[in-house]
Amino acid sequence: MERAKKAVTKKSLPSPGLAPKEDSRASSVQSVVRACAILKCFRSNAEVLQLDEIATRCGLPKPTAYRLLATLVECGMLQRPERNRYRLPGSSPRRVRYRFGYAAQSDISSFARIVSDSIRSSAYSAGIDLIVLDNHLSAKIALRNVNAFVHERVDFVIEFQTVEKAATAISARLRLAGIPCLAIEVPHPQAFYFGANNYRAGVMGGRALGQACLDQWRGQADQVLLLEQLAAGALPQARLTGTIAGLREVLPKFSEQNVEFLEGHGRFASSWEAARRYLARSRAQRVLISGVNDEGCRGALAAFSEAGRAEHCIVVGQNASMEVRQDMRQPGSRFVGSVGYFPEQYGDAVVSLAIRVLEGDPPPPSTFVKHQLVTPENVDKLYPHDALSAKQGGDSILYSGR
Incomplete structure (x- = not known):
């Protein structure tokens, strides 16, 4: 009995010179594993990747990827030749001045x-x-x-x-x-x-226009005015096609027979004149307005205001320009939103x-740029420094992010 007990004890001891076997998953350090994944995601020494690309390839949240990248750069495992761009250290830095x-x-x-x-x-x-x-x-x-x-x-x-x-x-x-x-x-x-991803930006604006119509006019609109810029070609025109599609998502009974296109050339003055001519022949009481850019929408709104009919329209622009952001901050603004393109980026x-x-x-x-609807509710969060820029007589290029 005593001999059997000793045999069991001897068998349970590890062999000399060998460490006890451990679970490799339990012993791994997660941050090191993630750092290794980042290094492996580069397909060659010549490849230069942005933060978004690295985070996507490694399946990491961007804040986590950013912290790991900063550490790898600090330790010399990666190089950052330009802001937000990374490469392996084996590649030589650019010496040509372009x-x-x-x-x-x-x-x-x-x-x-x-x-x-x-x-x-x-x-x-x-x-x-x-x-x-x-x-x-x-x-x-x-x-x-x-x-x-x-x-x-x-x-x-x-x-x-x-x-x-x-x-x-x-x-x-x-x-x-x-x-x-x-x-x-x-x-x-x-x-x-x-x-721009023109169609997608248009859909975003059309949805906002339809929702404002529901909120203010119970979904009832007499006319939709879309300010064109035909010289720019078919792709920018896709913003208007997208606008109609977005409207129909929110207002299923909306009829395209109520849509009227006005050539505004993408400019304030031309759109103002086109809208003036429209108002001279129209008595529509509820008009939804959008266009290829903010300038055209601003021109149309100016014509409605000049005629004393500003309350007869709801406007959603494209570009979220400084002028429209300032307009949205005013009480009773007819601009309920504008799709942001963030030109400062x-x-x-x-x-x-x-x-x-x-x-x-x-x-x-x-x-494609990333779009976001800028509204009176979020404009100060996205562009908190507009007031300072306006006092200095310039355009705001300062923003807090999305």
Whole structure:
């Protein structure tokens, strides 16, 4: 009996020189496992990834991924060549100083001004020489500017012009010169696209317009006015198609026979005149208004106010421009919302995409901005510094995030 007991005891002891067997899952440190996953998600030393891409590939929340990335950079396991962009340390840093050509739309709207300011700032931060020319909303001038960029032998062109008929000629000229291009808001053949997801933005605005109609008029509307910009082409027009779809989601009995399109050219003055002509022949008491951008919607609202009929309309814009945000803060504003495009973020994204192209890591053909409905209820949260900017007579590019 005593001998058997000793045998059992001896068998239960571990072999000399071997550690007790443990559960590998219990002994792993979760933060180390996650850090290793981040390092493994890079497919090559040349690949440069943004925070969003890393978080998606590793299945991590963005705050967690950000903290781990900061630690890996601090420890020398990763490099951060630009803000919000990461790569493995084996890749050599960029030594070439690029020259970009930027063809700005114009400075006619706060949206365009902020896009341009954002691109200038981001190019400066990235050490890029930026040549800026103004298209002045003219196809002829846009073509002349492209020829100037070719003459200057720039490495990359950022094109922000809204005349669709000029897009093909611009792309052909750049392709002949071997210069890659990124187009903002209006697609250009064989150019990378950055800008709105137009249909989705339109649906978002249409839903807001329909909900306001339910809240204020019990879902009863006599007319829907949509301000067009035909020269910009079919893609921006998709905002209006989306608006109608969003309205029908909220108001199933809404009839498209009650929709009227007005050509406002995407400008305040032209839309004002078009709405004036409409009011001269219409006695509709409940009119829903939207359009391809805020400028057109502001122009239409100005015509209604001039005629003493502001209370007869409800307006939802596109772009959430400084002027509309200020209007929404006023008591009794007829602007119940505007779909935000956040142009203050364009610069970082556009410049980063351009560098990726030049460094052999091209992005997808289209990159869409993230949209959010800006309303009187959330405008101060999203843009808390608008009041300060207004006092200084400028456009607000400061925001708190989404």
